[in-house]
Amino acid sequence: MGEIMAERAVTIRDVAKKAGVAVSTASRALGNGPASLETRQKVREVAQELNFVPNQAARQLTSGRSNIIAIAVPERTQFLFNDAFVSGMISHLADSFTQKTFLPFLALTGPHDTESLNKLLHDSGADGAVVLSFHYSKGLVDTLAQFDKPTIFIGQPPHHMNYPYVDVDSFHGGYEAAELLVQRGRRRIAIIAGPDDMLSPQQRTSGCVEGLAAAGLEPIAINVGDFTSAHGYQAMKEILADDPQVDAVFAHSDQIAAGAMQALSQYGKRVPQDLSIVGFDDFHVARALSPGLTTFAQPLADLAETATEMLAWRLRHGEWKTTAQVLPVTLILRGSL
Amino acid sequence: MGEIMAERAVTIRDVAKKAGVAVSTASRALGNGPASLETRQKVREVAQELNFVPNQAARQLTSGRSNIIAIAVPERTQFLFNDAFVSGMISHLADSFTQKTFLPFLALTGPHDTESLNKLLHDSGADGAVVLSFHYSKGLVDTLAQFDKPTIFIGQPPHHMNYPYVDVDSFHGGYEAAELLVQRGRRRIAIIAGPDDMLSPQQRTSGCVEGLAAAGLEPIAINVGDFTSAHGYQAMKEILADDPQVDAVFAHSDQIAAGAMQALSQYGKRVPQDLSIVGFDDFHVARALSPGLTTFAQPLADLAETATEMLAWRLRHGEWKTTAQVLPVTLILRGSL
DNA sequence: CTGAAAGCGCTAACAG
């Protein structure tokens, strides 16, 4: 009395004792082990009463599983923080893993800081990982090989990395963009593209090029850069300088489109009267622009859910059910066409 | 031979044996316990050689610590995924916790789904938490009380929740916005505000109102809504309808400002000739707009680092060094003023 | 179906 008691968490022992059974019985009753209905009920009742919360570390230590999934994003900080695709994807992944009773653990590291990634992957005790990356280094390959637990990619990895993945049908998006612009009567079509060391911009471009080819056209310019509005602005100015008659732009991101429209307004060009613009992403900015941006919506939530399901299945069944799933983009029509 | 060996991870025992010392000695040598320089070197060398990775669960079980920090964001999914402040903040937090060798664990739940949050907080075995929320329910209060581990808020919580926090000086931002617009010669100034159930928009508004009052003015309108461009667009139209002479707008977010500018362009109003616009956030859209948006940059990285440091200190020393830190916003001048 | 007992891998007293 009067002593300060160290507040000890209630353990399965306490539950067992109060329920009048052995610890092992309590464990089985709480889990899925064999136990009589009666025992099961009694034990669970007591556990509830005592507000028993199983110790994760102990469980992990014996069972060998942690239920932790690492979300690995080995990208430049600057890129990561500003890219709506990446940050949105992270949120959606965390959300769907939580839904499936996994614990999402966020491993953000520099693209070449494989040592950190290695450490994080190990220290977290993750049972598996989702990798969200666009730049594939030797270090990343080695790190993942060493991790040696079920791993899935968001976005198709290079062919020499034989990992399961979910991806967006970028090629088809590009193709559809071309069709759309051609239907609209446009003929002098420029592409302002994302980084050419990433697969999806390459696919968007080839889709568009092929779509144009089907109409006997080819792009009057393909201007490569990053996904920012600054790139869009700069590229648009260059394209206008080269060919003032340009009448359409397929931009690889909404941000790029925004920058392009900024340049156009400075040059007195009107959208959509003088030029049509089609973007990619359907993030916030697409709606904020004036006129609204016609664009292709990326299925972030679906990507996350699909990845979660694939990984969950792999973890439960020991093998992959499917090793790749490609999801379509959705055309969102707004005033810029 | 020919048998498939279950791949057993190397444990500290293996290291100890190979180094010719006791397990406890190895443990001390690897950690910060007392050990001769010689032993320490030898053990670490062997550990390296054997590629030893300490088992997180076991460590946690004995030490009682996990090094896991929960990043709790009890907000509507829809809000979370679209809000650049929230998603940027999450990334920055994950980043700075990683820097300090903590493991950031992402707990995203619905605002009223306190049961999930509770479960996540427990199951993750987190040593502490950062809460990033703007809507404070009874359920959240109870959940955190039950969590009962060091917890820090991003953004000042309501007064009845006596938690340490880091925050942005929203009031001052609002005040400065007012000064700026008045200096620019503006007199008919409207505020398009964020949600009034959040503290920071309230502060931005009162700062601005007070700043105007100092010049003998008051806002011609205060239009409350969410942070989206849709709100900005709608509000701007209403304000123009009520008072076509409006000559300045203080928008509580860059998105709001974007929407407002969209409405203005439809009404043939020019920025900055006819009206000045000041935003808040300095996210991507601020640069993508045309003209560029004058706005107040939020110190996301500083907020994250400060929170990390405060929590790390608390975890190490058993008490808070400071219980609140408020960081200034930075004026970014662009063409919209 | 249930109880006893043996660890999982590590850290933290406690002696030496």
Added chain:
DNA sequence: CTGTTAGCGCTTTCAG
């Protein structure tokens, strides 16, 4: 400074 000895809380054989 180092080795021995106990556990941390739980799951999982192994007998009964």
